[in-house]
Amino acid sequence: MCTGIRLIADNGAVIYARTLEFGQPMKSDILVIPRNYSFVGTAPSGKPEGLLWKSRYAVVGANALGLRHILDGVNEAGLAGGLFYFPDFAQYQDVALNEYKNSLAPWELMTWLMTNYSTIDEVKKAITTIKVGNTNFKAWGFVPPVHAIVHDARGKSLVIEYVKGNLDVYDNPLGVVTNSPTFEWHTINLDNYVTLKAVNSSALILRNGVEIIPLGQGSGMLGLPGDFTPPSRFVRAVAFSQSVKIGVHEGDALSAAFHLLNLFNIPIGVVRHREKGKEFYDYTQWTSASDLRNKRYYFHTYESPQIQSVDLMNFDLDAHEPVFISMERRDEKEK
Secondary structure, three states: OOOEEEEEOOOOOEEEEEEEEEOOOOOOEEEEEOOOOEEEOOOOOOOOOOOEEEOOOOEEEEOOOOOOOOOEEEEOOOOEEEEEEOOOOEOOEOOOHHHHHHEEOHHHHHHHHHHHOOOHHHHHHHHHHOEEEOOOEOOOOEOOOEEEEEEOOOOOEEEEEEEOOEEEEEEOOOOOEOOOOOHHHHHHHHHHHOOOOOOOOOOEEOHHHOEEOOOOOOHHHOOOOOOOOHHHHHHHHHHHHHHOOOOOOHHHHHHHHHHHHHOOOOOOOOEEEEEOOEEEEEEEEEEEEEEOOOOEEEEEEOOOOOOEEEEHHHOOOOOOOOEEEEOOOHHHHOO
16 A cells, blocks of 8 residues: 655656555665666576666665665656555566566566666666566565556656556556556546545535535535545545645645645554454555655655655765665664
């Protein structure tokens, strides 16, 4: 469960923001990947015999479980994006033995995109040149079902999905993404909500002069779905991101993004499921925002709601090794 949005300030600055929910701790850290750092993809065999590449661009973002890969972030060229859970629909490509050297595991896709490309146009061309295989993630014991969203500094957005073994790429003018079903389904589902608007509804005059008056403020959004399912969150994310007052500068858009995503926070215990006799709680482990103009990554965690930031351009972008930074606040670690 995750919700992603994109806001564009009046001055053209782009902010991409998202929540991260999962039913078990992701143990995320901030990860800074330098230029010219070597990667090798994980093939469907589970071995490091996939695609070889070196990072062209430095990247800052959030990882999971100690990996030297990001699942969300922004690079020095102003390309940003993230992986989102995509259960029951993600099915990756068949990769023959002679194609292993051109393949990636699902959790490596965002790192490959962020370290190599600067625009949506480049991503569109490049994504067709590699294969993402059905590779088991050892820490979880299954193939992670994910899809991806990518944004560039000009405001273009793209959704990348692997369904029934095929690559599907969608332009995303809304800049919004959640989880299953497919992105195409979510956009069609919006047709069910054509009456939603930010402006309050006017009174309704019935026969014989009977007047129906809206109760309080917010009547324009009457019928907005309020649950935590991906279709409902997608509708809300579109409704809110299209109606929110963004402001002139990137700082205004950043503030609007965090305020908007507060409406999607999931406290522990509100969403839960049982599996093999054990109860799991999906909750908002962290919320992030990427400033594509200034290459800054902002975040707060469930435990620490104060927003923190990491400026990619303050690091040695030609360092030899990645830098890991705890997402915990320093004063909390010292307690």
